[in-house]
Amino acid sequence: MSTVPVSATRAATNARSLSTAGRIAVLSLAVLLAVAIYYFVGVDEGMSSVFGKTLVLHEWVHDSRHLLGFPCH
Amino acid sequence: MELRVLGRGAVSGALSGALGFVFAYLLVEPIINRAIDYESGRADMLAAIRQVLHLPVEDEGPEIFSRSLQSTVGAATGIIGMGVALGLLTAVAWLLLGPRTNLRPRTLAWIVAGLGFLGIFLLPFSKYPANPPAIGHDFSIADRGHVYLTMVAGSVAVLLLAVLTARSLSPRLGRDRAVWAAIAVFVLAYGALFAALPSLGDLAVNVTASHDIGFTRSATETPAPIINTTGQALTVDGMHYAPGQIMYPGFAADDLWAFRWYSLLEQLIIWGGIAVGFGWLVERHLGAAEVRSGATSASRTLAQAPHR
Numbered sequence: 275m276s277t278v279p280v281s282a283t284r285a286a287t288n289a290r291s292l293s294t295a296g297r298i299a300v301l302s303l304a305v306l307l308a309v310a311i312y313y314f315v316g317v318d319e320g321m322s323s324v325f326g327k328t329l330v331l332h333e334w335v336h337d338s339r340h341l342l343g344f345p346c347h
Numbered sequence: 348m349e350l351r352v353l354g355r356g357a358v359s360g361a362l363s364g365a366l367g368f369v370f371a372y373l374l375v376e377p378i379i380n381r382a383i384d385y386e387s388g389r390a391d392m393l394a395a396i397r398q399v400l401h402l403p404v405e406d407e408g409p410e411i412f413s414r415s416l417q418s419t420v421g422a423a424t425g426i427i428g429m430g431v432a433l434g435l436l437t438a439v440a441w442l443l444l445g446p447r448t449n450l451r452p453r454t455l456a457w458i459v460a461g462l463g464f465l466g467i468f469l470l471p472f473s474k475y476p477a478n479p480p481a482i483g484h485d486f487s488i489a490d491r492g493h494v495y496l497t498m499v500a501g502s503v504a505v506l507l508l509a510v511l512t513a514r515s516l517s518p519r520l521g522r523d524r525a526v527w528a529a530i531a532v533f534v535l536a537y538g539a540l541f542a543a544l545p546s547l548g549d550l551a552v553n554v555t556a557s558h559d560i561g562f563t564r565s566a567t568e569t570p571a572p573i574i575n576t577t578g579q580a581l582t583v584d585g586m587h588y589a590p591g592q593i594m595y596p597g598f599a600a601d602d603l604w605a606f607r608w609y610s611l612l613e614q615l616i617i618w619g620g621i622a623v624g625f626g627w628l629v630e631r632h633l634g635a636a637e638v639r640s641g642a643t644s645a646s647r648t649l650a651q652a653p654h655r
Contacts, residue, residue: 283445283452292349300349301442304435311432315425321492333411336480337379337418338425341371341610343468343477345491347408347484 316344353438355628356621360434363620364427367613371426375609376418378602379479383414385570385598386481392573392595393561395583400560408485426617434621437463441629452633456626462506464618469611470502471495474541477610481598482569490550501540509533572597 292300316339318324319332332339332346339346387407394404412421440459448455475495483491513522513529520528547553548566557564563571573595575581575588588594 283448283450283455297349300353301439304353304439308432308435308439311428315429315432317492317496321489329409330411333417334421335425335428337371337376337422338429340379340479341375341422341477341606341613342425342429343472343475343610343614345475345483345488345495346478346480347488 315339316342320344320346349442351632352442352629353435355632356434356436356438356441356625357431358434359621359624359628360430360432360437360617361427362430362624363434363617364430365423366620367430367616368423368426370616371422371609371613372418375606375613376422378606378609379418380414381599381602382479382481382606389481389561389570389573389595392583396560396573396581396594399581399583400577402560426613430617430621433463433467433617434625436467437621437625441625452630453626456629457622460618460622460625462510463621464614466503466506467499468614468618470505470537471498472611472614474498474544475547476607478568479602479606482567482603484553484556484568486556487547487550487552487568490552491547494544494547494550498540498544501544502537505533505536505540508536569603570598 314331315335319327319329320339325331336346390407397404437456437459440463441456444455444459445452450458475491475498509529509532512532513525516525516528519525546566547568548564553562553568554564556562560576561570561573565571572593575590575592575594578590580590581588581594583594
């Protein structure tokens with residue numbers, strides 16, 4: 275493994291199997307999905323709420339929200 | 348190519364999250380259970396005192412899921428979900444930075460995950476550390492949420508600023524001096540961010556509440572002992588309390604320390620798992636074997652990559 279040349283990253287990340295527009299769309303969707311998960315695990319039904327303040331989601335992820343460092347009640 | 352790299356980010360994140368959940372279940376859940384016992388005991392005591400003083404009593408939150416459900420599937424959903432999210436972000440950053448760097452794939456993965464750990468977790472944590480149940484007032488959640496997310500966004504921005512400084516000054520100053528300049532920029536910008544944001548105890552809602560019984564003026568929201576500050580003897584649930592007497596203890600210092608330490612270890616497990624797992628998977632995906640056997644030119648790797 276130590277023989278992997280440093281140019282491999284550049285070469286590989288330049289190798290686009292998607293068009294530029296497709297690439298932008300895919301990366302944006304990935305970021306959107308990641309931020310949505312971050313928000314629903316860490317924030318929702320706390321300081322703000324998307325689907326009403328039922329506390330169901332908040333209570334479901336309760337322990338992980340505390341442990342992952344988010345503000346919680 | 349992009350989708351496969353993103354998939355590897357998500358998979359490494361999910362596996363790291365699974366590992367993190369096992370850690371949490373074994374070491375952290377006992378602390379969380381003690382914290383919840385403290386929280387409900389303190390709330391009962393406070394409610395009883397307020398009843399004696401003819402003050403309004405607030406309802407406790409509803410119990411929707413049992414503790415055994417919360418501490419197993421509930422916690423696993425959150426931690427593994429977060430692992431997937433952080434793995435995806437790492438993969439996106441890796442894809443964006445790849446063409447702009449001269450690093451081995453695995454090394455870039457480690458650097459991205461390291462910066463993610465710092466910016467998304469450790470730098471915000473240094474200002475607003477993780478708290479177990481029982482710490483954190485209901486009425487301050489909106490303010491705490493805002494300052495925490497501001498700290499996360501600010502920390503990521505400060506790190507980006509430092510990296511960009513090193514990069515742009517490098518041709519003029521040389522690498523070593525550029526790195527020192529970047530460190531100086533980081534210390535100043537992070538210090539300013541740290542100083543500009545308020546301590547949780549200094550939030551206006553907490554300063555207002557500090558005069559109520561059971562609350563106190565403090566830099567944090569960590570529950571202090573409930574002290575009979577009414578100036579008169581109180582009888583609560585058949586027990587007599589003189590003025591100035593402690594009616595309920597403060598939060599256990601050892602549990603708070605252990606919880607915060609484990610919170611940091613939890614994030615190290617998740618980000619460390621992503622660094623190692625994603626770095627390994629992505630090199631395997633790029634076909635290290637072919638690269639080793641001589642196809643070192645960018646054009647040949649370029650031609651091969653889409654078919655793998």
